[in-house]
Amino acid sequence: MNVNAVYLTMRSRYIQDPSWENFFALIGSLLYKFPILSKVPLGLREVEGLINECGLEVCEVLLNACHGLALALSPLEKVRKKLREEIQTPPGVDLIDQDLARKEIFWKLVRHAKQGQNRLILLKAGLEPKVKAYVLAHELGHHLLGHVLEECKVEGWLQEVHADTTAVWLTGLPSPFRSKEENRLIAELVGYDKNKAAAGGSA
Numbered sequence: 001m002n003v004n005a006v007y008l009t010m011r012s013r014y015i016q017d018p019s020w021e022n023f024f025a026l027i028g029s030l031l032y033k034f035p036i037l038s039k040v041p042l043g044l045r046e047v048e049g050l051i052n053e054c055g056l057e058v059c060e061v062l063l064n065a066c067h068g069l070a071l072a073l074s075p076l077e078k079v080r081k082k083l084r085e086e087i088q089t090p091p092g093v094d095l096i097d098q099d100l101a102r103k104e105i106f107w108k109l110v111r112h113a114k115q116g117q118n119r120l121i122l123l124k125a126g127l128e129p130k131v132k133a134y135v136l137a138h139e140l141g142h143h144l145l146g147h148v149l150e151e152c153k154v155e156g157w158l159q160e161v162h163a164d165t166t167a168v169w170l171t172g173l174p175s176p177f178r179s180k181e182e183n184r185l186i187a188e189l190v191g192y193d194k195n196k197a198a199a200g201g202s203a
């Protein structure tokens, strides 16, 4: 069986019709593609290993607005757009006062585009290990589920629910950004029992 073909079929079904049925079928196909997934929940090192195996690069940057971002760059287009935004900075504005985080991201994107690297996770620098593992698993989820693809039809809020569900499954940790009740429902969905899910409940 060509496990990659099965994965791609499930993924294209899911991004056209993101029902829970198609979501779980896609997750199921990942179990064949990445044997380590039979050992979930995974620790930070294993999540990082999986990210490597997927050919994704992680960039730690000074993100302000969020904890992580999953990106698929169509390099030239994205960089050109960013460049246009940069050039349109009104004259007379002191560049030193500009948003440093944004500029740092910009230059990293340029570097990645030049290297032809187009699958990228931007991660907020300085996260504590549990939050880091969760955020990485969440962003990896966006990549594995195909949310970064142009043809993805999944609505933004649902992408977040599905990426969180994937992250909880991968790490066994509750989302640090969702309520207890939401985490309880997600843990139940992925089959972690109450006690197991509660173990990380204070993260």
Ligand SMILES: [Zn+2]
Residues within 6 Å of the ligand: 138, 142, 159, 160, 163
């Ligand atoms: Zn997300």
